[in-house]
Amino acid sequence: MYSNIMVPVSLAHIDQIDKALKVAADLARHYGAKVHYVGVTSALPSEIAHNAEEYAEKLKAFAKQQASTHNINAEPHTLISHDPAVDLDLILEHAEVTICADLVVMASHLPSFADHLTGSHGGHLASHSQISVFVVR
Amino acid sequence: MTMSSESQNPAAPSAEIDTDYLIGQDNIQPSIGPLKVDIHNPVFALTAGSVIALVLFCLIFDKIAADIFGALRPWLTTQFDWVFAISMNIFVVFCLYLVVSPLGKIKIGGKSATPEYSYPAWFSMLFAAGMGIGLVFYGVLEPLNHSLTPSFNQPGILDASGNIADAATVDAAIKLGMASTIFHWGLHPWACYSVVALALGIFAYNKGLPLTIRSAFYPILGERVWGWPGHLLDSLAALATLAGLATSLGYGSSQAAAGLHYVFGIEATVELQVSIIIVVTGLAITSVVRGLDGGVKILSEANMLLALALFLFVLIFGATSGILGIFVDGLVAYGVNLPALSNWVGRDDGYYFHGWTTFYWAWWIAWSPFVGMFIARVSLGRSVREFIICVLLIPTLACVMWMAVFGGTAISQLVNDGYTGVQQTIANWTPELSLFHMLELLPLPLFTSVVGIVLVLVFFVTSSDSGSLVVDTICAGGKVDAPMPQRVFWASFEGLIAIALLLGGGLGSLQALAIATGFPFAIVTVSMCYCIWQGLRTEPV
Numbered sequence A: 001m002y003s004n005i006m007v008p009v010s011l012a013h014i015d016q017i018d019k020a021l022k023v024a025a026d027l028a029r030h031y032g033a034k035v036h037y038v039g040v041t042s043a044l045p046s047e048i049a050h051n052a053e054e055y056a057e058k059l060k061a062f063a064k065q066q067a068s069t070h071n072i073n074a075e076p077h078t079l080i081s082h083d084p085a086v087d088l089d090l091i092l093e094h095a096e097v098t099i100c101a102d103l104v105v106m107a108s109h110l111p112s113f114a115d116h117l118t119g120s121h122g123g124h125l126a127s128h129s130q131i132s133v134f135v136v137r
Numbered sequence B: 001m002t003m004s005s006e007s008q009n010p011a012a013p014s015a016e017i018d019t020d021y022l023i024g025q026d027n028i029q030p031s032i033g034p035l036k037v038d039i040h041n042p043v044f045a046l047t048a049g050s051v052i053a054l055v056l057f058c059l060i061f062d063k064i065a066a067d068i069f070g071a072l073r074p075w076l077t078t079q080f081d082w083v084f085a086i087s088m089n090i091f092v093v094f095c096l097y098l099v100v101s102p103l104g105k106i107k108i109g110g111k112s113a114t115p116e117y118s119y120p121a122w123f124s125m126l127f128a129a130g131m132g133i134g135l136v137f138y139g140v141l142e143p144l145n146h147s148l149t150p151s152f153n154q155p156g157i158l159d160a161s162g163n164i165a166d167a168a169t170v171d172a173a174i175k176l177g178m179a180s181t182i183f184h185w186g187l188h189p190w191a192c193y194s195v196v197a198l199a200l201g202i203f204a205y206n207k208g209l210p211l212t213i214r215s216a217f218y219p220i221l222g223e224r225v226w227g228w229p230g231h232l233l234d235s236l237a238a239l240a241t242l243a244g245l246a247t248s249l250g251y252g253s254s255q256a257a258a259g260l261h262y263v264f265g266i267e268a269t270v271e272l273q274v275s276i277i278i279v280v281t282g283l284a285i286t287s288v289v290r291g292l293d294g295g296v297k298i299l300s301e302a303n304m305l306l307a308l309a310l311f312l313f314v315l316i317f318g319a320t321s322g323i324l325g326i327f328v329d330g331l332v333a334y335g336v337n338l339p340a341l342s343n344w345v346g347r348d349d350g351y352y353f354h355g356w357t358t359f360y361w362a363w364w365i366a367w368s369p370f371v372g373m374f375i376a377r378v379s380l381g382r383s384v385r386e387f388i389i390c391v392l393l394i395p396t397l398a399c400v401m402w403m404a405v406f407g408g409t410a411i412s413q414l415v416n417d418g419y420t421g422v423q424q425t426i427a428n429w430t431p432e433l434s435l436f437h438m439l440e441l442l443p444l445p446l447f448t449s450v451v452g453i454v455l456v457l458v459f460f461v462t463s464s465d466s467g468s469l470v471v472d473t474i475c476a477g478g479k480v481d482a483p484m485p486q487r488v489f490w491a492s493f494e495g496l497i498a499i500a501l502l503l504g505g506g507l508g509s510l511q512a513l514a515i516a517t518g519f520p521f522a523i524v525t526v527s528m529c530y531c532i533w534q535g536l537r538t539e540p541v
Helices: A011-016 A019-032 A052-070 A087-101 A115-116 A119-130 B043-060 B060-080 B081-100 B121-129 B132-148 B165-183 B187-206 B214-224 B228-264 B269-289 B291-317 B320-341 B350-378 B382-413 B421-427 B431-440 B445-473 B484-504 B508-514 B518-537
Strands: A005-008 A034-041 A073-082 A103-107 A132-136
Touching: A005 A019, A005 A087, A005 B320, A011 A019, A011 A052, A019 A103, A019 A132, A019 B081, A034 A052, A034 B214, A034 B269, A052 A073, A052 B484, A073 A087, A115 B187, B043 B060, B043 B228, B043 B484, B043 B508, B060 B350, B060 B508, B081 B291, B081 B320, B081 B350, B081 B382, B081 B518, B121 B132, B121 B291, B121 B350, B121 B382, B121 B445, B132 B165, B132 B228, B132 B382, B132 B421, B132 B431, B132 B445, B165 B187, B165 B320, B165 B382, B165 B431, B187 B214, B187 B350, B187 B382, B187 B518, B214 B228, B214 B518, B228 B269, B228 B350, B228 B431, B228 B445, B228 B484, B228 B518, B269 B291, B269 B445, B269 B484, B291 B320, B291 B382, B291 B445, B291 B484, B320 B382, B320 B431, B350 B445, B350 B508, B350 B518, B382 B421, B382 B431, B382 B508, B421 B431, B431 B445, B484 B508, B508 B518
Parallel strands: A005 A034, A005 A103, A034 A073, A103 A132
Antiparallel strands: none
């Protein structure tokens, strides 16, 4: 039913999205789908990395670790944003165009992204895209 | 810009500073109702607390505040004129040195970095944050003012009895007047912005330190920048930015209201001024929520086109034939008089040197943390040489052209047409009306005046927007992805301070204080030159 599951992740808040990660992995195994971990960073230093390259390395390591822990097929996607606090459009475009995702699994606590998705933007997403969204509370 | 993880190159040799400090390690994440915030402890509390305390002081003890802060700024700019003059000269010389030095090849963000913004978008944002409002307000007035009462106590274009002086005197006065104006809007202010922006850009993008003022001082302070010296630097920068923005917004609203009154005859009441602050703040909040690309970039570009249209209109319908002469002569006179104008020893033209030059110097330096940080944020991927040429030389030329067109037209209106409209705004000191009086003699004055008002209001929105972004980043310890409500908080906070001081009095006091912060920052910014040099020297070439 699903072949490409997108999971937006915030490397700084991994402990808060544990449940969503498990759900995504379970669904992926069930449907034989690939999990795409999408992280957004800027070229500026953040709490995770000194620059975007280092961030990408860390996300790659994270995806690898998820793949081996849950026995799934995983792929990391690092998106660079000028203003990562307003990254919604960037993630959605990437989900639709590059990943061709058919399901988004995400934690309700994911800062900024979930705020938008569960707010007025959720309606926008529901009416303008074919993607199913699973918000894990 | 998107990059998939597969296309990663092996890490390039880097000159990152090896520190154990983690961005956000001093941050706290309390929840206020349903909102989560992510703020630096204690920079956020120090900034917000001191701003609230100062605003209350200015409101409650308005007389005492006006006496203290009102005297503080002139005292600093007359007693320490040499500090301002020497600092600003150092910035210009340092920047010009970097253009010709081999260090100019180094790129902000390292060798593999590519620019994030096109030239038009980049230039638009430089002006929108840096001096857009000032150009609209003083572009008409200042060249005429300095031609009437030139620097070095030279004779002006009017003689003692108020008649136009002889041709040779008028010619010399206009040249010196233009040179004196360009001096305030040319190399010096942009060099000051360049130094701060370059320091922050290098230490954030190349050295991997958080995007806050303190990071630039790592070469001097070492690990101590993460402690109290750093807290104080960041808080002072955020405080100066907030106080400067809020008071500009307060004054800007009365200026915009005066413009509306002049053009449409609407009564410039306090209610109208408060409404203007609310509208500008509302637009700034909308813009700040839409982010850098969806908000301030679009507004800056749109306003740049509008400014360009007004510029071309005045160029074509204003004193066209004389403008080219004023531009060329002004630029030449600027070059000739630059050493004399930059000199601070034995000056006896206090009206110009203290009333204008050192006042401007304090003002530009006080704004440099805000403008510099915003410029740094959008300058990734530019080489140092390209950066200085684009942030120092091109904006200087653009300002000269603007002054030649707007000021040149106003001068020509007085000298050739005998029109005293703009001169009156100097005599009555209503700089907000100079533009409208000048436009009055050109075709379609109603239409162009509305364009002028829109231009000013949008520049206020872009300043408030980029300012909130900068204050939020400083108060979040350099995090650029802190929760959105924080930016909304800072933008609203600015609006509230402006309204409170407008209603209760005290705008002047807080603004004087904001400008007075230029004094400590002059010394801070000179040290930044040394830090930049240290930072660039350790970059792989």
